[in-house]
Amino acid sequence: MPEIESETGILLETRKLTRRFGGVAAVNNIDLCVRPSRIHAIIGPNGAGKTTLFNLITGMLQPTEGLIRFSDQDITALRPDLIARAGLARTFQSIRVFREMSVLENVLVGAHRAADVGFLRAFARIPFRRSQREREVRARALELLAFVGLGGLADRPAKSLPLAGQRRLEVARALASDPQLLLLDEPTAGMNRSEKEEIILLVRSLPPSGKAVLIVEHDMRLVMGVADVVSVINFGQKIAEGTPAEIQNNSQVIEAYLGVADD
Amino acid sequence: MLDGLLASLLSPQLETILVFQLILIIAALGQYLPLSINQLDIGIPGYMAVGAYSSSALTTKFGTPFAVALVAGGVVGGVVALLVDLLATRSKAQGFAFAIISIGSFEVIQVALTNWTYVGGGLGMSGMPQATTPTLVIVVLLLAIAFLVMLNGSHVGRAMGAIRDDERAAEAMGIDILKTKLFVFASGGCLGGLSGALYAHYALYIVPGYFGFNRLIAIQLPIVFGGLETFWGAIVGMLILGLLPEFLRFLADYRLIFTAAATIVIIVLKPNGLVSRRTVARIYSTGQGGASYVWSRLIARQRKSDEAVEISRDA
Numbered sequence: 001m002p003e004i005e006s007e008t009g010i011l012l013e014t015r016k017l018t019r020r021f022g023g024v025a026a027v028n029n030i031d032l033c034v035r036p037s038r039i040h041a042i043i044g045p046n047g048a049g050k051t052t053l054f055n056l057i058t059g060m061l062q063p064t065e066g067l068i069r070f071s072d073q074d075i076t077a078l079r080p081d082l083i084a085r086a087g088l089a090r091t092f093q094s095i096r097v098f099r100e101m102s103v104l105e106n107v108l109v110g111a112h113r114a115a116d117v118g119f120l121r122a123f124a125r126i127p128f129r130r131s132q133r134e135r136e137v138r139a140r141a142l143e144l145l146a147f148v149g150l151g152g153l154a155d156r157p158a159k160s161l162p163l164a165g166q167r168r169l170e171v172a173r174a175l176a177s178d179p180q181l182l183l184l185d186e187p188t189a190g191m192n193r194s195e196k197e198e199i200i201l202l203v204r205s206l207p208p209s210g211k212a213v214l215i216v217e218h219d220m221r222l223v224m225g226v227a228d229v230v231s232v233i234n235f236g237q238k239i240a241e242g243t244p245a246e247i248q249n250n251s252q253v254i255e256a257y258l259g260v261a262d263d
Numbered sequence: 264m265l266d267g268l269l270a271s272l273l274s275p276q277l278e279t280i281l282v283f284q285l286i287l288i289i290a291a292l293g294q295y296l297p298l299s300i301n302q303l304d305i306g307i308p309g310y311m312a313v314g315a316y317s318s319s320a321l322t323t324k325f326g327t328p329f330a331v332a333l334v335a336g337g338v339v340g341g342v343v344a345l346l347v348d349l350l351a352t353r354s355k356a357q358g359f360a361f362a363i364i365s366i367g368s369f370e371v372i373q374v375a376l377t378n379w380t381y382v383g384g385g386l387g388m389s390g391m392p393q394a395t396t397p398t399l400v401i402v403v404l405l406l407a408i409a410f411l412v413m414l415n416g417s418h419v420g421r422a423m424g425a426i427r428d429d430e431r432a433a434e435a436m437g438i439d440i441l442k443t444k445l446f447v448f449a450s451g452g453c454l455g456g457l458s459g460a461l462y463a464h465y466a467l468y469i470v471p472g473y474f475g476f477n478r479l480i481a482i483q484l485p486i487v488f489g490g491l492e493t494f495w496g497a498i499v500g501m502l503i504l505g506l507l508p509e510f511l512r513f514l515a516d517y518r519l520i521f522t523a524a525a526t527i528v529i530i531v532l533k534p535n536g537l538v539s540r541r542t543v544a545r546i547y548s549t550g551q552g553g554a555s556y557v558w559s560r561l562i563a564r565q566r567k568s569d570e571a572v573e574i575s576r577d578a
Binding site: 058082100109 | 410414417418419420421422424425427428429431433434435437438440446540
């Protein structure tokens with residue numbers, strides 16, 4: 001689809017992004033372009049550098065070389081919380097919900113960007129009464145919980161949810177910040193087939209308003225159903241990029257990845 | 264008025280013990296704050312010491328009004344906590360390393376005060392006006408509780424919970440970790456300083472030795488006993504473990520054994536402490552507070568039997 005190239009702007013761009021651990025280049029010279037309103041998938045075998053790439057983009061790791069731009073802003077050396085505030089939200093491969101907090105509180109933390117009125121104004125209110133802002137944030141959090149299928153569980157402790165529920169909670173929490181770009185790091189890891197399909201359905205129903213999704217996925221078949229663009233990574237390098245159909249017929253990809261996939 | 268009421272209700276001895284314990288509860292809340300976000304800052308005796316000494320120096324040597332000295336004590340406590348914890352956080356100390364740094368901080372403060380003759384050195388300091396009244400202590404304690412309640416219900420309180428549960432995930436949610444931590448440390452130190460200032464103007468005689476390891480244990484043990492899930496645990500723990508020995512005087516020397524045994528029993532039976540988050544949430548959500556909770560427990564049995572009748576009808 002060549003018209004994509006010219007029509008829309010670029011939301012996230014990495015240029016020659018490299019991260020070395022000792023002698024190993026976990027991410028090597030990766031150029032990536034994520035456009036608004038697209039679901040962009042990154043696939044690759046285990047250890048290909050997908051999660052490292054995510055950690056570089058979200059500021060949890062510093063790149064050895066290269067540049068990351070997000071909506072016309074250089075975010076290469078920025079702290080993770082500032083990157084999040086710029087409009088980039090993520091989920092984690094190994095689930096990291098706030099276990100001791102309630103399901104609703106988790107989503108409210110996700111909405112920190114909207115709820116943060118500064119330290120002082122947290123106290124400049126009537127006790128036991130929520131501010132206007134706080135009520136809005138709560139209402140939206142409850143909507144999001146309903147959207148991901150966790151309505152009615154708001155007051156349960158997050159740790160009491162089953163694995164699939166915690167994953168949904170992570171998605172709701174990430175969406176709560178109203179991000180321009182949502183990064184999903186293997187959202188179906190550790191799930192059974194029907195749970196995986198539900199998550200994918202959720203992802204497909206996502207981008208309504210110019211939001212883009214960058215998704216790392218292990219399960220090739222699932223990705224082919226949702227992604228607009230697929231980038232294939234192997235040994236830290238991008239070996240192919242294109243529509244799902246193009247990728248499926250790429251001999252290099254078949255050799256590197258599909259030939260050894262067991263799922 | 265409240266002072267008169269307390270005096271008529273309690274023996275002078277019991278009143279004194281209660282007031283000292285209430286002053287320590289303010290410090291315990293200060294100690295609870297960093298612990299609640301999983302930061303082992305246990306330097307509260309040091310923050311109490313700087314609060315006590317700075318306020319006493321102001322009232323005795325400069326004739327500053329007590330109200331100003333009290334606030335100053337809180338500010339100094341907060342600033343010292345901020346410095347200590349900034350050092351610890353910047354050096355990426357975690358867990359025990361953090362604890363050691365904070366213990367070191369109050370030991371350093373203690374030694375410095377012992378050798379500083381301007382504030383009396385090891386002999387201590389006296390001559391403070393008797394400015395701390397039971398009412399004032401209760402007011403400050405209520406303000407501290409109000410602060411914590413407001414904190415819990417705000418985005419800052421949620422950010423603290425997130426930091427406690429998973430720092431990196433919290434960061435990914437746009438929470439400024441360092442800023443939030445330093446706010447918590449400073450508030451904790453401030454409560455410690457206020458407690459110290461109140462103590463100094465109630466005891467009217469302070470020595471560096473008071474603000475040492477014993478004070479840490481007297482605060483830390485009840486916090487663990489009461490539980491770290493909510494700040495009410497610290498209050499309940501301090502009240503029980505602080506006042507229990509006074510009602511067990513007939514046990515003479517054995518009462519400390521009793522206290523220790525009670526702590527061990529609680530830790531074995533309820534590892535998370537006496538007061539759970541759930542209990543507090545239930546009390547809060549009952550809306551009308553503790554009284555109606557007690558009431559609902561009283562009628563719970565009746566209700567249960569009613570439900571049993573209904574269920575058997577449905578079946």
